Amino acid sequence: MGDIEKIAASVASLQESFEAHNYICSDQIATAVFLAYQLRKPILIEGPPGVGKTELAKTAAEMFALPLIRLQCYEGLDESKAIYEWKYGKQLLYTQVLKEALDEVLQGAKGFSESVKRLHEFGDIFFSEEFLEPRPLLKALKEENGCVLLIDEIDKADNEFESLLLEILSDYQVSIPEIGTVKALAEPPMVFLTSNNTREISDALKRRCLHLYIPFPDADIEQRIVAARIPEIPPELQRQLVAFIHELRTLDLKKQPAISETIDWARTLVLLHAEALDPKLVTDTLNVILKFQEDIENVTTEVSSITARITK
Amino acid sequence: MSMDRTISNFIRALRNADVRVSTAETLDALGAVELVGYRDKAYLKRSLATVLPKTVDEKDTFDACFDQFFDFQDVRGEQSPGGSGEDQSEEQEGEDGESGDGEGGGSSGEEPKGKKKKSKSKAKKNNLYEEEEEADLGPGEITDPKSTLGQLLMGNDRVELSMAMGAAGEETNVRDIKIFTQKGLYTRRIMDAMGLPDLNREIGDLRTSPQVPARRLGQQLKARRDFLREQVRDYVEKQFLLNADVSGKRLREELLRKIKLSNVEHRNFRLIQEIVYKMAKKLSALHSRRKKIFKRGALNVPRTLRHNMSYDGAIFDLHWKSVKVDRPKVFAICDVSGSVANYARFMLMFLYSLDEVMPKVRSFAFSSDLAEVTELFNRNKIEDAIAKTLRDYGGGSTDYGQALLDFKKNCLDDVDNRTTIIILGDARNNHGEAHAEVLKEIYDRSKRVIWLNPEAKLAWNTGDSEMRKYGAYSHQVEECNSLMHLERVVGNLLKQIA
Numbered sequence: 001m002g003d004i005e006k007i008a009a010s011v012a013s014l015q016e017s018f019e020a021h022n023y024i025c026s027d028q029i030a031t032a033v034f035l036a037y038q039l040r041k042p043i044l045i046e047g048p049p050g051v052g053k054t055e056l057a058k059t060a061a062e063m064f065a066l067p068l069i070r071l072q073c074y075e076g077l078d079e080s081k082a083i084y085e086w087k088y089g090k091q092l093l094y095t096q097v098l099k100e101a102l103d104e105v106l107q108g109a110k111g112f113s114e115s116v117k118r119l120h121e122f123g124d125i126f127f128s129e130e131f132l133e134p135r136p137l138l139k140a141l142k143e144e145n146g147c148v149l150l151i152d153e154i155d156k157a158d159n160e161f162e163s164l165l166l167e168i169l170s171d172y173q174v175s176i177p178e179i180g181t182v183k184a185l186a187e188p189p190m191v192f193l194t195s196n197n198t199r200e201i202s203d204a205l206k207r208r209c210l211h212l213y214i215p216f217p218d219a220d221i222e223q224r225i226v227a228a229r230i231p232e233i234p235p236e237l238q239r240q241l242v243a244f245i246h247e248l249r250t251l252d253l254k255k256q257p258a259i260s261e262t263i264d265w266a267r268t269l270v271l272l273h274a275e276a277l278d279p280k281l282v283t284d285t286l287n288v289i290l291k292f293q294e295d296i297e298n299v300t301t302e303v304s305s306i307t308a309r310i311t312k
Numbered sequence: 313m314s315m316d317r318t319i320s321n322f323i324r325a326l327r328n329a330d331v332r333v334s335t336a337e338t339l340d341a342l343g344a345v346e347l348v349g350y351r352d353k354a355y356l357k358r359s360l361a362t363v364l365p366k367t368v369d370e371k372d373t374f375d376a377c378f379d380q381f382f383d384f385q386d387v388r389g390e391q392s393p394g395g396s397g398e399d400q401s402e403e404q405e406g407e408d409g410e411s412g413d414g415e416g417g418g419s420s421g422e423e424p425k426g427k428k429k430k431s432k433s434k435a436k437k438n439n440l441y442e443e444e445e446e447a448d449l450g451p452g453e454i455t456d457p458k459s460t461l462g463q464l465l466m467g468n469d470r471v472e473l474s475m476a477m478g479a480a481g482e483e484t485n486v487r488d489i490k491i492f493t494q495k496g497l498y499t500r501r502i503m504d505a506m507g508l509p510d511l512n513r514e515i516g517d518l519r520t521s522p523q524v525p526a527r528r529l530g531q532q533l534k535a536r537r538d539f540l541r542e543q544v545r546d547y548v549e550k551q552f553l554l555n556a557d558v559s560g561k562r563l564r565e566e567l568l569r570k571i572k573l574s575n576v577e578h579r580n581f582r583l584i585q586e587i588v589y590k591m592a593k594k595l596s597a598l599h600s601r602r603k604k605i606f607k608r609g610a611l612n613v614p615r616t617l618r619h620n621m622s623y624d625g626a627i628f629d630l631h632w633k634s635v636k637v638d639r640p641k642v643f644a645i646c647d648v649s650g651s652v653a654n655y656a657r658f659m660l661m662f663l664y665s666l667d668e669v670m671p672k673v674r675s676f677a678f679s680s681d682l683a684e685v686t687e688l689f690n691r692n693k694i695e696d697a698i699a700k701t702l703r704d705y706g707g708g709s710t711d712y713g714q715a716l717l718d719f720k721k722n723c724l725d726d727v728d729n730r731t732t733i734i735i736l737g738d739a740r741n742n743h744g745e746a747h748a749e750v751l752k753e754i755y756d757r758s759k760r761v762i763w764l765n766p767e768a769k770l771a772w773n774t775g776d777s778e779m780r781k782y783g784a785y786s787h788q789v790e791e792c793n794s795l796m797h798l799e800r801v802v803g804n805l806l807k808q809i810a
Contacts, residue, residue, distance in 0.1 A: 011355070031358040039343050046368070080614065088617040092625045099624075126621070206366040207334050213368055254691075 004064045008037040023059040024224045032212040042191035047214035050258025057192035061148035070150045071136040073157035085133040127178035146187030155195040162205045169208045230266045240277045243310040257289040279304040331370045455525045459514045461507035465536040480505035486551045498548045591799045592665035642673045647737030648706040649679035655766040680711040682718035713747035732760045739779045748781040755785040764792035
């Protein structure tokens with residue numbers, strides 16, 4: 001408990017701690033996490049794919065030593081998969097059992113009304129917590145020491161699903177008609193939502209969250225990221241590699257290489273025992289960073305000129 | 313309290329710049345400021361940037377607004393740690409943490425200004441209009457000014473000066489400035505509130521004074537007064553930018569909705585685009601519920617079991633998974649030749665702004681030959697795509713017959729009874745072959761053919777217009793030449809396809 005508070009006490013300590021967990025983050029990112037913790041607000045993270053949105057939540061969980069509960073969104077996701085579901089199998093089984101025992105229960109009951117009264121004594125046990133199957137969101141609320149809840153790619157889910165999230169995001173609670181309201185225990189979960197911007201997120205949802213946009217990092221930070229992830233990379237190669245990726249991002253590509261591609265590429269080059277970039281090496285490994293044939297073809301013609309520019 | 317005021321003023325400026333900030337977000341901002349404080353401006357900016365703006369566009373606006381707003385606040389809050397100004401206006405102590413960062417930035421900014429001031433007065437001397445006889449008094453003794461403003465000016469204390477300016481601004485309610493023509497008025501009012509009449513009187517007196525040191529003072533004061541006027545004008549300008557009421561803009565928007573699209577001037581394109589987005593958003597909200605038509609699909613086992621619990625587990629009340637029906641298609645065929653290009657621009661903008669609720673749109677552009685531009689729109693931003701379309705396919709004489717033939721050859725197979733086809737054009741075929749029979753074929757296959765003609769109804773069928781022939785094979789023919797028309801047409805379209 002105390003640990004979390006210590007880490008989240010200032011932006012600087014957060015940044016340090018992130019770095020200790022191999023996640024190099026800009027001031028902006030650290031500030032957002034700081035505010036999210038201090039104000040107990042969810043963060044909505046947007047940005048191009050592969051800049052470490054999901055990674056941020058994962059690292060935060062690791063750093064705070066909290067369990068990570070992840071809800072991957074997709075089209076058609078609904079409350080029975082996100083919040084809770086009744087264990088209908090168990091319910092069915094129990095009714096069968098109960099049917100057999102019914103005579104015993106009703107033994108000695110006089111008349112219909114008394115029987116009904118006795119039955120009522122059972123209450124609505126079929127719709128009690130024992131028969132409730134918690135899904136990620138409910139599970140997150142029930143974590144006693146708090147947790148990190150990652151709602152990944154919220155833009156993939158339907159509009160309606162966003163409305164379903166509103167209650168949990170603003171009040172850290174869920175209403176289940178048969179049971180009532182389930183509130184978060186002492187420590188509400190830290191909520192991270194990520195979006196790739198395939199569609200606009202509704203204003204209602206945005207209003208309830210802090211908003212963090214993670215762009216592609218600048219060369220300096222990206223070099224530090226590569227160094228943190230692949231410590232064995234030669235420094236000169238690391239510099240050239242990042243410079244090359246940055247050149248690529250200025251081109252008109254179908255999909256620009258993200259940090260994850262930079263890291264993959266760095267790994268590849270280290271495996272190949274490369275010391276520096278050269279046109280042949282780049283051309284051979286281009287498919288690690290570019291995911292469309294069209295892009296690869298376009299870039300291939302540029303490779304030698306870009307390589308010349310950054311290795312001089 | 314005063315801190316709240318600074319923030320709420322800032323939020324007001326943001327709202328004026330079209331960043332939507334709700335009350336809840338205002339409270340968040342206050343919470344954030346409480347945590348972060350005003351000391352480190354970059355830190356404050358980063359913090360507020362996560363709380364207030366919620367899209368990338370808004371973040372850009374926020375950045376600009378923040379710099380502008382807190383730059384100004386800086387000038388006002390900038391003061392030496394020892395000297396506490398006596399007439400601080402309410403928001404003064406908002407910058408109580410100023411001693412750190414703001415101070416450093418401020419003092420470095422001070423120097424060039426001071427230099428500017430000097431060169432300014434020099435320039436004035438060289439200018440020699442109406443000051444000829446006193447132009448060369450040379451350096452030397454100067455008497456002390458008597459009026460308060462004069463003392464302030466000669467004190468050469470930029471901080472106190474801007475504080476006085478801010479106070480005068482508050483006094484004259486400069487924040488209420490609404491339209492740009494009021495700028496002069498407020499400038500004058502603020503100058504007056506700062507004690508301009510007294511100063512003017514003093515300058516008048518000094519200039520007729522027999523003593524050289526007094527005349528020297530008069531000259532100095534005059535130069536500094538002019539400098540001050542410039543400063544005040546800047547200040548009012550800033551206040552206008554931050555606080556100007558949006559009603560002026562709203563008025564313009566209202567006009568632009570009704571104006572003929574071909575008459576829209578280039579400088580208003582951006583605004584029009586905003587309006588189109590707004591309209592599209594409204595339509596989206598209206599129709600997003602309607603778009604979902606559900607169809608029976610596979611058995612939904614959990615639901616069925618759950619609902620049959622009460623029947624002893626005997627399953628007879630079946631529940632089905634609902635499946636979304638494949639979305640219908642819209643084909644937009646746009647004449648992009650000179651006269652109609654502007655209408656095409658806005659219609660395409662409208663259609664593609666609706667991508668959330670609009671079914672898949674395929675678009676085609678032609679002036680004589682027809683080309684599909686769907687891919688162009690999928691890959692580029694709307695504005696760029698439109699610009700490229702107009703560049704590549706615009707110009708050239710119109711040939712509707714050829715365009716229809718091209719369409720038949722390339723895409724008629726894709727047209728089915730769920731397809732809506734929108735044709736935008738004036739049907740002026742330069743007396744060429746109309747090929748209305750092709751349109752009939754399309755008409756027979758599709759769900760709807762809608763012809764939008766930007767010309768006024770009276771002009772249809774005159775000259776080389778083939779509207780009568782084409783109109784016969786359209787389910788709906790509409791005049792469409794303003795944003796209002798467009799909105800109505802697209803709104804109806806959404807109703808029909810939903």
